[in-house]
């Protein structure tokens with residue numbers, strides 16, 4: 236009895252994890268299917284675009300700026316061990332575009348957006364606003380979920396593009412001011428080494444991460460438990476699961492894109 | 496006409512509805528009373544399809560609600576939620592005119608705005624309120640905005656979930672009168688949930704009392720006082736002792 240109890244607990248957790256994966260998948264499939272069926276809510280979409288994209292710019296920009304700067308210092312220090320300091324510009328560019336731009340951008344958006352979507356929809360759920368939507372002949376999936384998921388999927392790649400640029404700029408500033416790189420040479424190195432796919436792969440990752448963020452925010456918000464506690468739990472679950480899923484998806488996408 | 500037959504609903508092992516039978520004739524005002532947590536709101540939500548019943552049938556105008564076209568069905572309904580359920584991201588007039596701004600009843604924006612202002616006036620709110628956000632209003636004003644939203648598209652069937660709870664007696668009286676007027680004037684079928692006996696007398700043609708998951712008593716409001724039903728008597732007079740346990 237005592238021996239089997241931990242095993243039973245593991246089994247129970249695995250089963251409930253599988254059940255959640257199933258529920259999230261069904262939710263995602265429903266959301267995507269509504270994407271192609273009218274009515275479409277343009278106003279809500281634009282509002283979501285501003286909330287998710289435009290207002291995330293400062294956070295994503297600052298994250299990228301400091302990361303690019305730190306990256307330049309680290310690569311310089313690492314490169315110095317085998318007299319390869321000159322790789323700083325190209326490694327900063329490749330590192331930002333392929334990995335750090337999308338991943339850190341995605342994580343910052345997860346913190347900022349998954350939480351706010353989950354809290355907003357969760358509050359709407361517990362105050363019966365979602366029920367009210369239904370009685371007003373409006374499908375909450377179309378009115379609340381689809382605009383946010385579409386906006387996030389489109390906005391996060393753009394945020395990543397901006398983040399990449401600012402991150403590379405951060406590396407450039409540190410490189411030129413602290414590491415005595417020649418400004419023109421730094422830029423030339425960056426441009427010469429960076430390939431189209433380095434950037435494009437990061438943008439595709441960004442789209443996937445944006446989708447994940449909005450999906451988790453909407454799923455946990457719409458299924459929020461009752462009361463303030465329910466909303467709190469939904470918000471936490473949305474941020475945690477969005478972050479973990481972003482890192483997992485990043486590994487998988489990197490395998491798919493870059494493993495020989 | 497709304498007809499509920501042997502409606503059952505449980506949440507986990509909390510058996511809320513245990514065979515509700517209720518008929519609301521067209522154009523009548525039915526008031527549902529009962530202790531809190533007895534499933535009054537759940538009953539309305541079952542009719543609207545917001546909560547799926549476990550068993551039993553619900554027909555509206557002779558048609559099973561699960562087999563009718565949802566959009567056309569809901570277009571005939573107005574609902575005032577217990578907590579108001581106003582959309583706090585939208586200004587008051589867009590809340591009221593929500594249906595008129597999108598979907599099959601869509602109208603030009605300025606026309607929808609005009610109708611919203613007219614409905615707000617109908618519930619005793621000034622046009623200045625139209626541009627405010629729900630969070631800027633008092634509880635009584637929010638209730639009235641909810642009421643304006645419920646009647647905005649001139650529904651045939653209106654549900655009011657505790658329209659006067661949390662209001663001062665004067666405002667409660669105003670809302671009661673308003674509901675009565677709306678029902679008489681629009682000829683709508685109404686179902687109102689309330690704990691407030693003065694509301695019952697002001698609004699009801701018929702009264703039904705929900706207790707222990709079934710309709711314990713129902714009849715015309717005029718027969719309510721000498722029904723001889725101990726449950727109903729205890730509820731009407733608010734006595735602590737009687738067949739209804741006061742600790743729930």
Ligand SMILES: Nc1ncnc2c1ncn2[C@@H]1O[C@H](COP(=O)(O)OP(=O)(O)O)[C@@H](O)[C@H]1O
Nearest residue numbers: 506509511529530531532533534535536537538
């Ligand atoms: N969505 C839900 N999930 C779980 N339990 C619920 C839900 N909605 C209502 N209940 C439970 O059903 C019972 C009846 O609720 P309700 O119909 O809101 O009561 P009231 O008669 O006061 O309107 C309560 O015990 C409540 O906790």
Ligand SMILES: [Mg+2]
Nearest residue numbers: 535536577656
């Ligand atoms: Mg209730």
